[in-house]
Amino acid sequence: MENTEQKKRILSGIQPSGDLTLGSYLGAIKNWASLADEYDCYYMLADMHTITVRQVPADLRRRTLTQVAAYIASGLDPEKNTLFVQSHVPAHAQLGWVLDCYTMFGELSRMTQFKDKSAKNADNINAGLFTYPALMAADILLYQADLVPVGGDQKQHVEICRDIATRFNGVYGDVFKIPEPYIPKVGARVMSLSSPENKMSKSDKDPNGCVYMLEKPEDIMRKFKKAMTDSEACVRFDPENKPGVSNLMQIYSVATGSSFEAIEAEFAGRGYGDFKKAVGESVVELLRPIREETERLLADKAYLESVYRAGAEKASYVANRTLSKVYKKVGFLAR
Numbered sequence: 001m002e003n004t005e006q007k008k009r010i011l012s013g014i015q016p017s018g019d020l021t022l023g024s025y026l027g028a029i030k031n032w033a034s035l036a037d038e039y040d041c042y043y044m045l046a047d048m049h050t051i052t053v054r055q056v057p058a059d060l061r062r063r064t065l066t067q068v069a070a071y072i073a074s075g076l077d078p079e080k081n082t083l084f085v086q087s088h089v090p091a092h093a094q095l096g097w098v099l100d101c102y103t104m105f106g107e108l109s110r111m112t113q114f115k116d117k118s119a120k121n122a123d124n125i126n127a128g129l130f131t132y133p134a135l136m137a138a139d140i141l142l143y144q145a146d147l148v149p150v151g152g153d154q155k156q157h158v159e160i161c162r163d164i165a166t167r168f169n170g171v172y173g174d175v176f177k178i179p180e181p182y183i184p185k186v187g188a189r190v191m192s193l194s195s196p197e198n199k200m201s202k203s204d205k206d207p208n209g210c211v212y213m214l215e216k217p218e219d220i221m222r223k224f225k226k227a228m229t230d231s232e233a234c235v236r237f238d239p240e241n242k243p244g245v246s247n248l249m250q251i252y253s254v255a256t257g258s259s260f261e262a263i264e265a266e267f268a269g270r271g272y273g274d275f276k277k278a279v280g281e282s283v284v285e286l287l288r289p290i291r292e293e294t295e296r297l298l299a300d301k302a303y304l305e306s307v308y309r310a311g312a313e314k315a316s317y318v319a320n321r322t323l324s325k326v327y328k329k330v331g332f333l334a335r
């Protein structure tokens with residue numbers, strides 16, 4: 001554990017509940033790779049969270065493995081980052097239960113994601129869906145994380161995690177580090193290409209709204225060419241009145257590093273056709289090396305297995321230290 005002890009710690013995760021999207025990449029993964037030198041980084045595959053909604057078991061397994069490969073292909077060097085599968089570290093479920101008992105019914109009822117997901121899955125509003133934020137708080141608090149890099153939609157979950165930690169610390173002393181959300185300035189909320197008032201989401205029913213990280217270039221181009229814009233024919237950043245164009249500008253800005261002013265100048269007097277093609281091409285080029293490397297890594301299952309096994313071991317070591325402390329504080333008899 002040598003020098004990593006002095007570095008600030010980061011924990012984040014993505015649910016392998018669907019294929020990774022351009023939203024998960026721009027809002028989260030893309031920003032993770034650059035943090036490894038400065039921080040001690042833990043990135044999880046949040047498989048336990050996915051079963052709050054019904055999953056096809058074989059698909060969940062396949063997507064989890066693909067996601068390990070995609071993490072590495074996106075620049076997360078397993079030598080410098082701890083990459084692990086949530087269900088491989090039992091401390092998540094163990095602390096999750098304890099935190100359930102320090103999380104209030106009222107605060108869980110106010111969670112936007114719970115309200116959205118229970119509307120979408122009206123026939124399966126299970127207890128796990130409701131207490132999901134307490135498990136997510138356990139994910140973060142087990143590692144005593146300083147920062148939690150996420151997209152804007154997860155901010156509320158990091159806030160409830162802070163509330164739960166503060167409540168627990170209020171009773172038992174300084175057990176948990178209070179984490180801060182770490183949200184990118186551009187790319188924190190990538191919207192659907194076909195209905196830009198909604199977030200781009202893994203579970204989007206409209207196949208044209210969502211671009212997947214590992215999708216073929218021709219499919220990506222087709223989706224961008226069809227992307228919803230408006231009738232003004234002017235590339236200008238105005239999320240309220242021009243949500244489609246503004247979303248494409250954000251994507252182009254993150255993909256190319258150009259500012260909004262530079263993008264407006266680049267496309268001044270040109271039609272949306274040119275603009276959408278350029279955005280599509282920038283995304284294809286951004287994702288191409290990641291897709292190719294993911295495919296290469298997926299052919300080497302033994303290597304991927306060695307990565308997540310080593311990750312689980314390292315994560316368990318850190319997580320179990322926090323869990324022991326918590327068990328002692330709440331009064332569980334030592335084994």
Ligand code: TYM
Pocket residue numbers: 011012013014015016023024025026027028046049135136139140148149150151152153154157187188189190191199200201
């Ligand atoms: P999930 O799996 O829905 O999303 C993973 C990450 O991608 C970000 N993201 C987006 N960012 C910008 N635009 C979008 N359209 C977009 N879609 C997704 C999310 O903000 C997130 O950062 N509960 C979490 C997973 C989780 C977790 C954790 C995260 C479980 N435990 C502990 C951090 C710490 C979730 O469902 O993310």
